[in-house]
Amino acid sequence: MSHDLVQKVFLPAFGNPALNAGDDGAVLPAESGRLVLSIDSHVVAPLFFPGGDIGRLAVCGTVNDVAVMGAKPLYLTAGFILEEGLPLETLQRVVDSMRVAADQAGVKIVSGDTKVVQRGKADGLYISTCGAGFLPEGRNLSGAFARPGDVVLLSGCMGDHGVAVLAARGELGLETEIESDCAPLNGLIADLLAVCPETHVLRDPTRGGVATTLNEIAAQAGVCITLQETSLPVRPQVRAVCEMLGFDPLYVANEGKLLIILPRQQAGRALETLRRHPYGAQACQVGEVTEAPARRVLLKTTLGSTRVVDVLMGEMLPRIC
Amino acid sequence: MDFNASFRNPDLARGLLEKIRRSLTRPWVLMEICGGQTHSIVRSGLDQLLPAEIELVHGPGCPVCVTPLEQIDRALAIASRPDVIFTSYGDMLRVPGSQRDLFSVRAQGGDVRVVYSPLDALKLARENPGKQVVFFAIGFETTAPPNVMAVEQAKRLGIDNFSVLVSHVRVPPALHAILGSPANRVQGFLLAGHVCAVMGYWEYPPIAQKYRVPMTVTGFEPLDLLHGIWQTVQMLEAGETRVANAYSRLVTEEGNRPAQALIQRVFMESDRAWRGIGVIPGSGWKLRPEYAAFDAENRFDVAAITPQESPVCIAGQIMQGLKKPRQCPAFGADCTPEHPLGATMVSSEGACAAYYKYQR
Numbered sequence: 235m236s237h238d239l240v241q242k243v244f245l246p247a248f249g250n251p252a253l254n255a256g257d258d259g260a261v262l263p264a265e266s267g268r269l270v271l272s273i274d275s276h277v278v279a280p281l282f283f284p285g286g287d288i289g290r291l292a293v294c295g296t297v298n299d300v301a302v303m304g305a306k307p308l309y310l311t312a313g314f315i316l317e318e319g320l321p322l323e324t325l326q327r328v329v330d331s332m333r334v335a336a337d338q339a340g341v342k343i344v345s346g347d348t349k350v351v352q353r354g355k356a357d358g359l360y361i362s363t364c365g366a367g368f369l370p371e372g373r374n375l376s377g378a379f380a381r382p383g384d385v386v387l388l389s390g391c392m393g394d395h396g397v398a399v400l401a402a403r404g405e406l407g408l409e410t411e412i413e414s415d416c417a418p419l420n421g422l423i424a425d426l427l428a429v430c431p432e433t434h435v436l437r438d439p440t441r442g443g444v445a446t447t448l449n450e451i452a453a454q455a456g457v458c459i460t461l462q463e464t465s466l467p468v469r470p471q472v473r474a475v476c477e478m479l480g481f482d483p484l485y486v487a488n489e490g491k492l493l494i495i496l497p498r499q500q501a502g503r504a505l506e507t508l509r510r511h512p513y514g515a516q517a518c519q520v521g522e523v524t525e526a527p528a529r530r531v532l533l534k535t536t537l538g539s540t541r542v543v544d545v546l547m548g549e550m551l552p553r554i555c
Numbered sequence: 556m557d558f559n560a561s562f563r564n565p566d567l568a569r570g571l572l573e574k575i576r577r578s579l580t581r582p583w584v585l586m587e588i589c590g591g592q593t594h595s596i597v598r599s600g601l602d603q604l605l606p607a608e609i610e611l612v613h614g615p616g617c618p619v620c621v622t623p624l625e626q627i628d629r630a631l632a633i634a635s636r637p638d639v640i641f642t643s644y645g646d647m648l649r650v651p652g653s654q655r656d657l658f659s660v661r662a663q664g665g666d667v668r669v670v671y672s673p674l675d676a677l678k679l680a681r682e683n684p685g686k687q688v689v690f691f692a693i694g695f696e697t698t699a700p701p702n703v704m705a706v707e708q709a710k711r712l713g714i715d716n717f718s719v720l721v722s723h724v725r726v727p728p729a730l731h732a733i734l735g736s737p738a739n740r741v742q743g744f745l746l747a748g749h750v751c752a753v754m755g756y757w758e759y760p761p762i763a764q765k766y767r768v769p770m771t772v773t774g775f776e777p778l779d780l781l782h783g784i785w786q787t788v789q790m791l792e793a794g795e796t797r798v799a800n801a802y803s804r805l806v807t808e809e810g811n812r813p814a815q816a817l818i819q820r821v822f823m824e825s826d827r828a829w830r831g832i833g834v835i836p837g838s839g840w841k842l843r844p845e846y847a848a849f850d851a852e853n854r855f856d857v858a859a860i861t862p863q864e865s866p867v868c869i870a871g872q873i874m875q876g877l878k879k880p881r882q883c884p885a886f887g888a889d890c891t892p893e894h895p896l897g898a899t900m901v902s903s904e905g906a907c908a909a910y911y912k913y914q915r
Contacts, residue, residue, distance in 0.1 A: 406671050477559060479671075480903070537568050537777055539600020541913040547892050551645030551669065553903060 236348045243326055244346055247333045252309075252344040260344035262309060265368040270305035272296055275362040281328065283402035285394070285413030286489070288361055289328035293335035293343075294418045294489060295440070296365035301420035302436040302492070304375040304427060305367035310336065311345040312363050317356040328359065339418035341365070373427070377454035379434040380495045386459060386521040387494040387504060389422065389514040390415065392444055393472045393486030406479070412471050417490030422511045426494065430504045435495035438488070442546040445484040447493055448521075448531045449545045460532045461521035461543065480553030485546045495523060562776030563599070571781035572604055575788055582608040583791050584740050585784060586733070586876050588726060589695075589747035590617030590904030591775050597909040599777045609784065612740065612876035613909075615729050615829065616747050618694040619646050619902030620874070623828040624862035626722040627652040630691050633720065633855050634660045634667050640683060642676040643691040644698075645669045649892075650901045653862045673705035673719070680709070680717035689851045692719040697749045699723060699840065700814040703821035706842065706849050720851040721841055724827055726750050727758045728838035733875050734766040741876050743787040745773040745780070748802040755810025759798045767796050774802040821846055831870035831898040865890075868897030873906055880910040887911055 245254065252260035276292040286294075293310065300307040312332070316325065336343055398414040400406065419438060427433060435455075439447035444466075452459045461484075468476075468483045476483050490513060496504060501519055508514030531543040587593055593613045596602055602611055615621055631652045634641035641657070648657040648669065661667040666686075670676050673690045680688035692702040702719065709717040726747060733739055746756060751772045763770050769790035773783025783801040790797060800806055818840070827839025842850045851857075867885045872878040880886050880899065890896040892908050899905035903912075 405669075405675075407675075473559070535598075535600050536563050537565050537599055537601070537604060539603040541598060541600050544912050551648060551903070553644070553646050 236350070239325070239348055243322070243329055244348075247329045248336070248343040248346070250342045250344060252342070253346070260309070260311070262344060265306075265308070267368040267370045270300050270303045270367050270369050271364065272299035272303075273362065273364040274299060275360065277357060277360050278399060279357055280402050281324065281358050283399050283414055285398055286416035287328055287331050288359060289331035290335045290416050291489060292361040292363045293332050293339065293341070294416050296363040297339045297341055297418045297420055298438045300365040300367040301418075301423045302375070302438055303369060304373045304423075304436065305369040306424070307339065307341050307365050307367035307420050309366045310341050310343045310363050312343055312361060313347045314349070315356050315360040316348060316350045317358050318350055318353045320358055325359065328361075335418060339420055373431070375433065375436050377435055377437065377451040380451050380455035380457050380459070380523050381434060382457060382523055382525045383498055384434055384495045384523040385498045385501045385519050386448070386461070386523065387496070387501065387508070387517060388444065388467065388520045389419075389492040389494070389508055390516040391467045391469045391472065392488060392491070393468060393476065393483040395489040396443070396486035397472045397475050401475070408475060410471050410475060412469065412475075415488055415490035417513050419490060419492050419513060422492060422508065422513045425507050425511055426504060429507050430496055430500045432500060433494060433496045433504070435493070437493045439491055439493055440489060441487050443483070443485040443487060444493065445482070445531065445543045446545045448543070451495065452531050453529045456528045458524045458527050458530050458532065459521055460524060460534060463533055463535045465518060465520045467516055467518055467520075484543060498522070559776065562774075562778045564778065567778055568604075568781060571778065571785055575609070575781065575785050576606045578785070578788050578792055579606055579608045580792060582610065583742050583788060584610045584612060584876070585743045585745060585787055586612045586614045586741040587745040587773070587780070588614040588616040589750070589775075590620065590902065590906070591749070592616075592745060592747065592773065592780060593906050594904055594909045595775050595777065596780060597913045601777055601780055605784070609788070612879070613873065613906035614876065615733075615832065615874035616695060616726065616750070617899070617902050617904040617906075618698065618724070619650055620870070620898040620905045621724055621829040621831065622647070622650070622693045622722045623830045624653060624864060625828070626720065628862055629852065629857040630720055631655060631657065631660055632857050633689055633851060634665045635663070636687075636855070638687050640666045640668060640679055640686050640688045641691070642668050642670045642679060642688060644693070646902050646904070647691055647693065651895060673702050674708070677705045677709055677714065677717055680714050684716060686716060687854070688717050690717070690719045691722075693722045695724055695726060695747070695750050696754045697747075697752070699818050699822065700753060700811070703817050706821050706846055707817065709849055710846060715848070718849050718851040718854045719842070722827070723822065723840040724829060724838055725840065727762060728835050729829070730762050732832070732835045732838070734762070734768060736875065738875075738877055741768070743768060743791050744770040745783045745787065746770050746798070748772060748774040748779070748806060751802065751806045751810065753811050753814050755808050756798050756800065756806065757808055757810070763796045763798050769796050770798045772798070772800040772802045772806050774805065831868070831874055833871070865896040870897035870899040870907070873899050880907040883907070
């Protein structure tokens with residue numbers, strides 16, 4: 235069964251010398267610098283949603299985790315947990331989509347594994363991907379490097395992915411034209427770092443949204459991050475869905491957005507570069523880093539008051555009325 | 556027109572704040588009834604912008620908060636049964652009963668589902684004839700129409716595997732309880748706009764006159780709230796005890812008569828316990844005998860229970876406007892939204908949760 239899948243589905247889609255060799259592990263050329271590794275497991279219902287699918291998500295999610303470290307992602311490995319009875323066409327669609335995303339990101343899928351579990355045990359299909367890339371000497375990015383005097387940039391609108399998937403589930407009777415923003419960000423990041431090498435922090439705000447990611451950074455660096463409510467980019471359709479359900483777009487997941495923290499003097503050049511790239515066309519400055527209160531994220535509201543922006547607790551639940 | 560942005564316009568807000576400031580000659584204590592209003596106030600920081608003379612205290616109008624512990628324990632017992640699909644509004648899932656919450660029932664294999672409308676639960680019942688589908692019908696007057704509609708349709712269509720666990724409460728008896736207390740500090744009320752969209756505001760003038768307290772039907776956006784506060788302050792300063800309407804784009808004096816008629820057909824008045832406050836006479840609704848077949852309390856043997864509330868929690872005093880969340884020793888320490896000790900921290904609309912989230 236698994237052997238058949240390798241021959242008929244995986245090799246034709248992902249084929250490259252390291253994978254085709256058919257050995258237990260991939261032998262790959264190293265580049266100079268330090269190795270960056272990252273792993274992510276992907277579970278999503280439904281498997282296909284406007285703007286993406288679990289395959290595209292599995293490639294982009296891991297590519298982005300490697301890329302935000304400042305590394306150039308080169309290789310992915312992929313582990314598939316398939317539920318018995320998953321239609322072959324479904325798997326084929328997912329695998330084809332992974333190939334398209336991998337090509338777009340310029341990475342190769344060099345090793346894989348497949349396990350089949352009983353029906354009802356795996357929501358159709360789970361995919362874990364591990365990514366590897368090389369970080370040039372002298373380049374260091376970390377949430378711990380955010381400094382007072384830095385500004386916070388965001389590469390585009392918040393919450394598209396979360397709302398697209400929520401609507402695609404069909405449980406809430408929502409119809410929207412919102413598409414997931416699921417995309418590989420390594421190209422955008424390479425452009426940015428070429429002109430702003432002193433960038434301090436890059437992060438992709440996925441689950442828990444911009445609010446949760448910025449709280450992590452504020453805690454890592456021991457700084458305060460203050461957002462301007464009027465600057466936060468949200469599509470009107472996403473805002474409408476969030477208003478109706480009682481969600482805050484600050485907490486809704488993104489899969490193709492980048493948070494950038496860098497010295498204030500570089501903000502103009504960074505925004506110019508980001509906006510030239512299709513994935514950064516709506517980039518804008520959303521906040522700034524200050525010393526106190528340390529480890530806090532604050533929001534200056536439209537009305538001029540200030541409030542705390544906390545991390546997401548548990549899962550988001552639609553409110554009663 | 557961006558509907559919401561118009562009601563959050565900072566220039567208009569400044570104008571209203573100035574009007575409020577100019578009409579004040581002394582301090583006043585106002586209570587906003589509804590948890591949605593509390594959240595909007597704290598989220599937009601209106602409490603920081605208002606003149607110091609205006610003290611806002613937070614009312615009992617969070618349906619999730621006031622649902623009594625014993626009713627939550629009944630829900631947990633029913634949801635744990637293998638033959639049941641238990642459905643609920645989303646924010647009830649995190650509310651702890653004596654031992655656990657609906658999330659943990661789901662983690663242990665219970666079929667617990669979030670629905671956005673009770674009619675979705677009714678649909679589930681039709682699609683799963685082999686299962687008992689139970690909807691947790693909680694709320695104030697706002698959620699009563701959809702909840703009674705589901706019961707009415709189940710009866711009409713003969714869907715006998717559907718039932719509701721009712722825990723409905725009403726605002727006017729709660730106002731009597733708050734205003735009748737010797738410890739009461741509230742001098743004016745912002746009435747809950749969406750409750751009044753259903754019920755109108757004809758029930759309130761006798762209460763306003765009896766206790767000599769002005770009230771304003773108020774919406775939920777920052778400008779709605781400022782408008783409501785301004786109207787109430789003007790009445791207070793003039794010594795008037797009327798009921799004004801600052802939410803006329805949604806609310807009329809008589810309200811939604813067909814919805815009120817349906818509620819009367821399916822529900823009857825009953826005494827009801829409010830979590831953190833206790834039993835308020837005539838403050839709830841329960842199913843009329845003609846609809847008893849759809850009452851989950853009758854259908855399932857949910858034995859009497861003696862729930863144990865935290866002895867530290869001051870939720871009851873907070874919901875009566877006697878104390879603020881920060882006056883509780885457990886606030887933010889032993890009591891957080893992740894591990895709530897009591898009513899006002901459990902729901903995203905509770906006053907303690909709002910303070911914790913936005914102003915810790």
